[in-house]
Amino acid sequence: MQKTIAVFSTKGYVRESFRRVQEASSEFQALELTFFEPRLNRDTAALATGHDGVCIFVNDLADKPVIDRLHEVGVKVIALRCAGFNNVDLNHCQEMGLEVMRVPAYSPYAVAEHTVGLALTLNRKLHKAYNRVRDGNFSLDGLLGFDFHGKTVGVIGTGRIGQVFARIMGGFGCRVLAYDRFPQPELAAGGLFEYGELATLYESSDIISLHCPLTQDTFHMINDYTLAAMKDGVVILNTSRGPLVDTNAVIDALKSGKIGALGLDVYEEEGDLFFEDLSNQVIQDDTFVRLQTFPNVLITGHQAFFTREAIDAIARTTLENLLACPLAPDHPNSVRPTRLVAPH
Ligand code: NAI
Numbered sequence: 001m002q003k004t005i006a007v008f009s010t011k012g013y014v015r016e017s018f019r020r021v022q023e024a025s026s027e028f029q030a031l032e033l034t035f036f037e038p039r040l041n042r043d044t045a046a047l048a049t050g051h052d053g054v055c056i057f058v059n060d061l062a063d064k065p066v067i068d069r070l071h072e073v074g075v076k077v078i079a080l081r082c083a084g085f086n087n088v089d090l091n092h093c094q095e096m097g098l099e100v101m102r103v104p105a106y107s108p109y110a111v112a113e114h115t116v117g118l119a120l121t122l123n124r125k126l127h128k129a130y131n132r133v134r135d136g137n138f139s140l141d142g143l144l145g146f147d148f149h150g151k152t153v154g155v156i157g158t159g160r161i162g163q164v165f166a167r168i169m170g171g172f173g174c175r176v177l178a179y180d181r182f183p184q185p186e187l188a189a190g191g192l193f194e195y196g197e198l199a200t201l202y203e204s205s206d207i208i209s210l211h212c213p214l215t216q217d218t219f220h221m222i223n224d225y226t227l228a229a230m231k232d233g234v235v236i237l238n239t240s241r242g243p244l245v246d247t248n249a250v251i252d253a254l255k256s257g258k259i260g261a262l263g264l265d266v267y268e269e270e271g272d273l274f275f276e277d278l279s280n281q282v283i284q285d286d287t288f289v290r291l292q293t294f295p296n297v298l299i300t301g302h303q304a305f306f307t308r309e310a311i312d313a314i315a316r317t318t319l320e321n322l323l324a325c326p327l328a329p330d331h332p333n334s335v336r337p338t339r340l341v342a343p344h
Contacts, residue, residue, distance in 0.1 A: 107310035112164035114304035118263030149173035154205030157212030233260035
């Protein structure tokens with residue numbers, strides 16, 4: 001029997017990857033996909049009427065009212081086409097009998113490599129150099145960077161992405177100091193990094209990169225207090241989830257010079273901005289606009305995952321999840337409330 005799925009927040013590249021993967025494998029043709037451009041929220045949930053499931057992305061919202069509406073219109077499954085699930089009220093899904101599934105891994109390389117790209121660009125000011133040279137300005141003033149070699153890199157979250165990032169930074173000759181709420185000692189034993197306390201990581205790191213999920217514990221983990229504990233001139237990278245960072249606190253730390261550079265692929269209030277072309281509009285988010293004014297801040301619009309390999313892997317795993325549902329409770333792609341702060 002065909003399962004019908006309403007796919008929200010779809011851009012051309014999403015539709016193309018799903019079609020490509022569906023065409024490559026006849027089993028996936030048992031899934032009938034309807035693509036919708038809008039994000040899932042209270043206003044758009046009714047679009048799912050007549051579908052067995054919805055497929056959503058990072059800035060779709062499945063809070064209580066949305067889940068109630070989805071339940072009312074007969075939806076039984078929420079398939080996230082991403083790893084994070086902080087935008088879904090898992091307890092309420094369980095209460096209403098909605099299954100939630102995700103794509104825990106698609107290409108950790110995509111995200112880790114983008115994070116390194118942010119670090120290198122900020123350190124060697126490649127974004128400025130590009131414009132200068134195009135403008136016939138070959139002055140080096142203001143472009144001075146530092147060697148990564150020999151520096152200490154703090155990695156918070158040693159899951160799939162954190163491990164790849166640690167390996168790349170180790171390749172530069174950095175000392176990698178890691179913290180994870182659920183450490184995997186075998187990784188440290190293998191020499192990939194050393195585990196330490198979070199306080200030690202904050203104190204000792206020249207570069208700090210966030211690779212942990214957004215949970216109650218990690219919300220605003222970069223704040224006035226933790227920033228004060230860091231080295232002057234620290235480089236902070238966040239390619240995980242915007243609310244890990246208290247934006248007002250980093251703005252103050254950028255103004256005082258405490259933060260030497262900030263690379264973001266995610267932003268607390270990105271839901272109103274990212275993935276859309278707003279180049280003809282006035283951005284109303286003054287905090288975001290203030291962030292953009294700093295010469296040592298580089299922001300990308302949640303594109304770290306965006307490689308060919310990753311988007312096809314996302315489509316394939318999403319379709320496999322939907323075909324296989326209901327997933328066994330211990331299936332790694334099944335998301336249940338108890339997994340919120342579980343290791344993987
Ligand atoms: P993962 O689940 O493999 O690893 C997350 C790690 O964080 C685990 O080792 C876990 O034990 C650890 N952790 C959990 N709570 C923690 C805490 N309180 N403090 C420190 N560590 C904690 O996840 P993966 O695949 O490495 O992804 C990491 C994050 O990257 C995701 O949660 C997601 O938010 C983000 N992401 C961003 C993308 C982008 O395009 N910018 C794409 C994919 C993921």
